[in-house]
Amino acid sequence: MKKEYYDDCPEYLADFLTYMQLVKARGDRTVEAYYIDxxxxxxxxxxxxKDIDTNNVPFEEMTISEVPFEYVSKLRLxxxxxxxxxxxxxxSNSVKTRARKTSALKQFYSYLYLKKNSIPSDxxxxxxxxxxxxxxxxxxxxxxxxxxLSSIESDHFERDYCMITLFLNCGMRLSxxxxxxxxxxxxxxxxxxxxxxxxxxxxxYINQACIAALKAYLPIRLSVQTQEKALFxxxxxxxxxxxxxxxxVEESLKxxxxxxxxxxxxxxxxxxxxxxxxxxxxxxxxxxxxxxHESLATTEIYTHLSNENLKQAAEANPLSGQKANKSNKKKxxxx
Numbered sequence: 001m002k003k004e005y006y007d008d009c010p011e012y013l014a015d016f017l018t019y020m021q022l023v024k025a026r027g028d029r030t031v032e033a034y035y036i037d038x039x040x041x042x043x044x045x046x047x048x049x050k051d052i053d054t055n056n057v058p059f060e061e062m063t064i065s066e067v068p069f070e071y072v073s074k075l076r077l078x079x080x081x082x083x084x085x086x087x088x089x090x091x092s093n094s095v096k097t098r099a100r101k102t103s104a105l106k107q108f109y110s111y112l113y114l115k116k117n118s119i120p121s122d123x124x125x126x127x128x129x130x131x132x133x134x135x136x137x138x139x140x141x142x143x144x145x146x147x148x149l150s151s152i153e154s155d156h157f158e159r160d161y162c163m164i165t166l167f168l169n170c171g172m173r174l175s176x177x178x179x180x181x182x183x184x185x186x187x188x189x190x191x192x193x194x195x196x197x198x199x200x201x202x203x204x205y206i207n208q209a210c211i212a213a214l215k216a217y218l219p220i221r222l223s224v225q226t227q228e229k230a231l232f233x234x235x236x237x238x239x240x241x242x243x244x245x246x247x248x249v250e251e252s253l254k255x256x257x258x259x260x261x262x263x264x265x266x267x268x269x270x271x272x273x274x275x276x277x278x279x280x281x282x283x284x285x286x287x288x289x290x291x292x293h294e295s296l297a298t299t300e301i302y303t304h305l306s307n308e309n310l311k312q313a314a315e316a317n318p319l320s321g322q323k324a325n326k327s328n329k330k331k332x333x334x335x
Contacts, residue, residue: 171272
């Protein structure tokens, strides 16, 4: 969590962010997201209480350090729904964005009541999250995934091929791949150690494609004279950044003619999970552990993907549009 964020926070918000980071073990990016979402809420409170001239101070420039705790402690459930309506009407926030900000707000008030004991009750226990539309995640087909791997061209071919191979075969998150150290995998046991959300550790098995890609890349990596422990290095011989990894994937997708599909590093994770479920007959409980999901409900989206494919296959049958010719119906002869 960057220091400048805390500089703009009132003490009660800084305490919450510290709690989420140190006690709940949330990652830096997650804590930053909490800060951004709750900053919007505190700015809204300033507007609601008319303690700032909105004609002269743009919303994005409003400071929050001076928002009194009284504004927060007097919030009622109806006020929270007013806030959500304001997000939709005045800020044009999508349903997904409003749902995320609602979740942050609920966790903040739960902390104030249960952990901080600074409010007599939690007014948001009955606050419902905006209902998200059900959408199936994007992913590459088996043929497109193979096409991507065969189209990689790079001055760092072994590194880039290895990274994309791990994405497509292990279903790891972007942060997990960039966080890999040299000592996190073992050829002997055929496993790799990952640190997921909240630094939760899990071990997954790697297949022959991953082992071959790692063996091709490792001599190149070990030839670099550096104290850096990271498995994947940038051109400056430092741990490769998430953004650079995203760029490598984007460039590779374009070279494969797949750049217009909206595929990201996270969609490669969806691809891995989908291919394991569809072609490997992997049980959802096993898939849950591989992906590091906390809830089975998150993993079950891939069963819906399979059902959708079955539906599409049925509709693709050339006879699907065939209709009965009623003129061929025999007349009733009274037999």
